[in-house]
Amino acid sequence: MKKMRAGIIGAGNISDIYLAAPSKFSNIEMAGIADLLSHKAKEKAELYSIPFYETPDDLLEDPTIDIIVNLTIPSAHAKINLAALDHGKHVYSEKPLATRYEDGKKIIEKATALNLRVGVAPDTILGAGIQTAVQLVNEGKIGKIVGAKAFMMGSGPESWHPNPAFFYETGAGPLFDMGPYYLSSLLVLLGPVDSVTGIAQTTYLERTIKSQERAGETFPVTTPTHVEGLMQFKSNVTASITATFDIHQSKLPFIEVYGSKGTIHVPDPNLFGGPVSYLAEGEAGWQEAPLVSGYIGNERGLGLSDMIESIQSDHQHYCHGELGLHVLELMEKLLESSVERTFKTLESNFSMRTLPEKV
Numbered sequence: 625m626k627k628m629r630a631g632i633i634g635a636g637n638i639s640d641i642y643l644a645a646p647s648k649f650s651n652i653e654m655a656g657i658a659d660l661l662s663h664k665a666k667e668k669a670e671l672y673s674i675p676f677y678e679t680p681d682d683l684l685e686d687p688t689i690d691i692i693v694n695l696t697i698p699s700a701h702a703k704i705n706l707a708a709l710d711h712g713k714h715v716y717s718e719k720p721l722a723t724r725y726e727d728g729k730k731i732i733e734k735a736t737a738l739n740l741r742v743g744v745a746p747d748t749i750l751g752a753g754i755q756t757a758v759q760l761v762n763e764g765k766i767g768k769i770v771g772a773k774a775f776m777m778g779s780g781p782e783s784w785h786p787n788p789a790f791f792y793e794t795g796a797g798p799l800f801d802m803g804p805y806y807l808s809s810l811l812v813l814l815g816p817v818d819s820v821t822g823i824a825q826t827t828y829l830e831r832t833i834k835s836q837e838r839a840g841e842t843f844p845v846t847t848p849t850h851v852e853g854l855m856q857f858k859s860n861v862t863a864s865i866t867a868t869f870d871i872h873q874s875k876l877p878f879i880e881v882y883g884s885k886g887t888i889h890v891p892d893p894n895l896f897g898g899p900v901s902y903l904a905e906g907e908a909g910w911q912e913a914p915l916v917s918g919y920i921g922n923e924r925g926l927g928l929s930d931m932i933e934s935i936q937s938d939h940q941h942y943c944h945g946e947l948g949l950h951v952l953e954l955m956e957k958l959l960e961s962s963v964e965r966t967f968k969t970l971e972s973n974f975s976m977r978t979l980p981e982k983v
């Protein structure tokens with residue numbers, strides 16, 4: 625398989641796993657890295673023995689780079705994604721695609737006009753866990769699908785992230801930051817959403833950093849941190865999501881899918897592996913399903929590799945822009961409905977390519 629040359633913009637916390645991706649995915653060549661803070665990019669470039677670019681613009685202007693991998697903070701996603709396309713490059717972006725649906729639409733429209741690809745995290749939806757659940761749904765293991773529930777329950781990333789303030793700005797919070805894992809999974813399991821409503825609150829107006837050097841520093845919270853959402857899918861299935869950074873602990877499942885003849889217990893959508901268990905009519909108790917693929921570790925880069933393979937095979941890549949846009953519209957409308965006390969209909973749509981049984 626032919627390699628494509630990827631350049632990373634954003635040399636922060638998550639960049640290491642992407643920088644290590646070429647060792648697992650032979651079609652990715654990491655061709656360089658840049659950051660607003662050039663010393664951060666330089667450090668990573670030295671660590672991984674790849675070229676360093678003084679500024680993001682220098683990297684964007686290099687004609688030998690095929691794909692920009694956007695690992696910046698959410699508020700910079702739209703600008704970098706659009707700049708990548710303007711420079712004639714495909715883009716694979718960390719989630720969310722943008723912080724506003726209007727910007728997300730501009731990204732997809734531009735990519736379509738220029739015949740370039742937009743890929744969006746999370747690629748955990750290609751992992752063995754979610755793909756096994758998708759297969760169980762598609763083969764009718766639990767009968768006709770009735771509904772689903774998703775719970776993203778936590779106390780927030782300030783316990784481990786060195787720079788957690790961005791998680792509490794508009795365009796992040798538990799819904800925009802973690803929601804894409806849960807919502808993308810629900811969407812590949814159940815299809816597009818028709819309408820949404822929600823209730824959201826900001827329980828604590830200030831948070832305190834608990835990790836590493838900056839422990840004890842406080843910062844303001846400017847986005848809802850405790851969110852309840854209700855979704856009606858186009859298939860008439862209903863689902864709910866709770867996304868919170870405000871609770872202490874929970875024993876709720878990550879995601880469950882309910883059918884007329886059984887239930888599927890879906891593993892953590894932030895991870896790639898299982899276990900996936902299900903209870904189905906006619907079978908004795910909960911069963912663990914055999915996983916459909918070998919992607920069970922931290923395989924971030926899988927979505928980028930799939931996008932490269934899809935460009936070369938001229939088929940739709942799995943973690944694609946329309947899916948990311950639908951997730952973005954869903955999250956934005958959920959929060960809007962919370963303020964307006966309304967039920968909102970989505971305008972975006974998407975379809976997924978069916979994967980071969982062994983991903």
Ligand SMILES: NC(=O)c1ccc[n+]([C@@H]2O[C@H](COP(=O)([O-])OP(=O)(O)OC[C@H]3O[C@@H](n4cnc5c(N)ncnc54)[C@H](O)[C@@H]3O)[C@@H](O)[C@H]2O)c1
Nearest residue numbers: 634635636637638659660661695696697698700718719787
């Ligand atoms: N940290 C994780 O475990 C994790 C996991 C999955 C996804 N993500 C996602 O990855 C993205 C980055 O997260 P992170 O944890 O690495 O954040 P981070 O704050 O550690 O790193 C972000 C980097 O982007 C740079 N940056 C910001 N604005 C920029 C701009 N306009 N141009 C160029 N560089 C810019 C910053 O200087 C910083 O080095 C976020 O979208 C996050 O949701 C993070």
